[in-house]
Amino acid sequence: MTRIQSSQTMPESFDGSALSIGIVCARFNDHIVTELLAGARRGLDRCRVKEANIDVVWVPGAFEIPLAAITMAGSGNYDAIITLGTVIRGDTAHFEFVAGECARGIQNAQLETGIPVMFGVLTVDTNQQAIDRSGPGIDNKGDEAAVGAVEMGLLINAIEATYPPA
Numbered sequence: 001m002t003r004i005q006s007s008q009t010m011p012e013s014f015d016g017s018a019l020s021i022g023i024v025c026a027r028f029n030d031h032i033v034t035e036l037l038a039g040a041r042r043g044l045d046r047c048r049v050k051e052a053n054i055d056v057v058w059v060p061g062a063f064e065i066p067l068a069a070i071t072m073a074g075s076g077n078y079d080a081i082i083t084l085g086t087v088i089r090g091d092t093a094h095f096e097f098v099a100g101e102c103a104r105g106i107q108n109a110q111l112e113t114g115i116p117v118m119f120g121v122l123t124v125d126t127n128q129q130a131i132d133r134s135g136p137g138i139d140n141k142g143d144e145a146a147v148g149a150v151e152m153g154l155l156i157n158a159i160e161a162t163y164p165p166a
């Protein structure tokens, strides 16, 4: 019997060269989100995702991410979606609403479409915490989300290839 090909492997061994990836970026706090996007591109490059197979769209703020994410995920053009944004508590009295609805909508987007939608949205108390999570290393949360997108895209494709949906 054919079994699913998956393992507890190191990200660097992921081969994303056949994957198409959509990225949704929120413009609010764009000095941070630009760095998350740079991190995501580095992570995708390490996983051999081709530049030509990456589409990036921008939305006004984190609250708008889920709609763009579910639209991209449902288009049939992508193996995984990465969402990038930054919600800073000090910036908004409605932090809980913006951050909470963004997270809820992103989870909903992947469950509704069956396409992985990664949560690369920072929800932090201070600008410094956001800077600390968007640096040049592999702990950049955009980079982490990108590697996760490749892992999940490959996994869902493998499950569906092994056990095609009825």
Ligand code: INI
Residues within 6 Å of the ligand: 026, 028, 029, 060, 061, 062, 063, 064, 085, 086, 087, 088, 089, 091, 092, 098
């Ligand atoms: N959007 C963010 O992405 N981050 C924030 O910190 C933020 N603050 O502070 O308010 C924010 N607000 C905008 C929101 O996402 C929507 O774009 C806006 O409410 C219009 O729907």
